Amino acid sequence: MLNLSQNGSSVWVAAAAELALTPTAVALGKFDGVHLGHQRVIQPILQSAIAEQRWRNGETPEVNLSPHPVTAPNLNSPQKRAYSTVVTFHPHPQEFFTGQPRALLTPLDEKVELLRSLGVEQLVLLPFDKELSALSPEEFVEKILVKQLQCQKISVGQDFCFGKKREGTAQDLQSLAAKYNIPVTIVPIKTYTDELPPDGHSLDPELTADDRISTSLIRQTLEAGDIPQSNILLGRPYTLTGVVIPGQKLGRTIGFPTANLQLPEDKFLPRSGVYAVQVLVRGEATSTTPTMIQGVMNIGNRPTVNGTHRAVEVHLFNWSSDLYGKTLIVQLVRFLRPEQKFSSLEALRSQIQQDCAVAREIFRTEC
Ligand SMILES: Cc1cc2nc3c(=O)[nH]c(=O)nc-3n(C[C@H](O)[C@H](O)[C@H](O)COP(=O)(O)O)c2cc1C
Ligand SMILES: Nc1ncnc2c1ncn2[C@@H]1O[C@H](COP(=O)(O)OP(=O)(O)OP(=O)(O)O)[C@@H](O)[C@H]1O
Secondary structure: OEEEEEOOEEEEEEOOHHHOOOOEEEEEOOOOOOOHHHHHHHHHHHHHHHHHHHHHOOOOOOOOOOOOOOOOOOOOOOOOOOEEEEEEEEOOHHHHHHOOOOOEOOOHHHHHHHHHHHOOOEEEEEEOOHHHHOOOHHHHHHHHHHHHOOEEEEEEEOOOEEOHHHOEEHHHHHHHHHOOOOOEEEEOOOEHHHHOOOOOOOOOOOOOOOOEOOHHHHHHHHHOOOHHHHHHHHOOOOEEEEEEEOOOOOHHHHOOOOEEEEOOOOEOOOOOEEEEEEEEEOOOOOOOOOOOEEEEEEEEOOHHHOOOOOEEEEEEOOOOOOOOOOEEEEEEEEEEEOOOOOOOHHHHHHHHHHHHHHHHHHHHHHO
16 A cells, blocks of 8 residues: 655545545546546535535535435544545556556556545455456446445536446445445536536537537547647646656757656557657746746657657756756647758757747747
């Protein structure tokens, strides 16, 4: 079990249900991306934890989002407040079934950090193996949720499926859990249209038939380089977090030094090409250094210099100090253009200059 803490709050990460802190208030699913739909599913378990804390303090809860009456927790034992817990699967079920590694919108560290910032206390990673995938919905509820996690409350999305061959629905979960007096909140589907201002653009119909916010839809928008849409669906900017490693040191010779990023191997990369980005240098924010630094980023093989592998490199505006070994948190703002092979370094230099001008204009008018 790991306790990952930052800014005073922390998340317990349990690598199996039997290692979890109990009792629990559980949100169930894969939660890759921790997008707006996921955040809606997580909300009721946070409210339940807070409500129960209020109960302990002698207050009555203001809201009850559950379709079932919430029974008062047993306050006689030392820890009866349910830990707000996200229960997910590791590896991603698709990775288990296909045998192929799956790139993730939020690799584990990033997911933990996002859950922590939402106020989740615990992440339980259920090892997704033959045994778990063969559990019937009844067995999953009894063995994992009731016995191991001592679940007091559950939240899932309306389209949640679980158990062997995904044969259990959210309604099945509700009736199975009712046998143990566990209330299940079924959260209505959150759509892209929910998020749009009245005059906002609708989704490209080529991308998807429906506009349900999902991990798959966000991956498609990122692959298309439609960053404003990705960011709306996520409810925050899509972010690449990595450590700065040495590059070929050619950038400085053309006047555009770049920080080359090493990302988690399983991080999902958006469309290759050039982006306007805002960057946080971990540990560098002071009263004199602005928190967010603007810049441009290239994702690609760098054909102009006969690059051999895909690199992710960032040029920060108005920045001169060494960044090697530092962690950059890079927020994507806008895709600017695809990568090109230029006939000379001079031609590349001139294009990057234009990229910077376009990015500055975007920051001036939109950020
Ligand atoms: C904003 C930006 C745009 C870039 N566009 C291209 C491009 O279109 N084609 C290309 O071959 N390399 C492109 N690059 C990558 C450069 O080739 C690379 O930064 C340079 O070779 C320095 O690499 P180094 O940091 O490993 O020394 C771009 C880099 C930046 C920062
Ligand atoms: N748009 C949404 N609105 C409400 N609930 C959602 C939404 N998307 C997912 N959920 C719920 O959040 C939990 C986690 O979702 P999960 O990550 O398993 O699916 P997903 O986001 O639809 O991803 P994928 O596209 O990979 O199926 C589940 O309980 C699911 O039903």
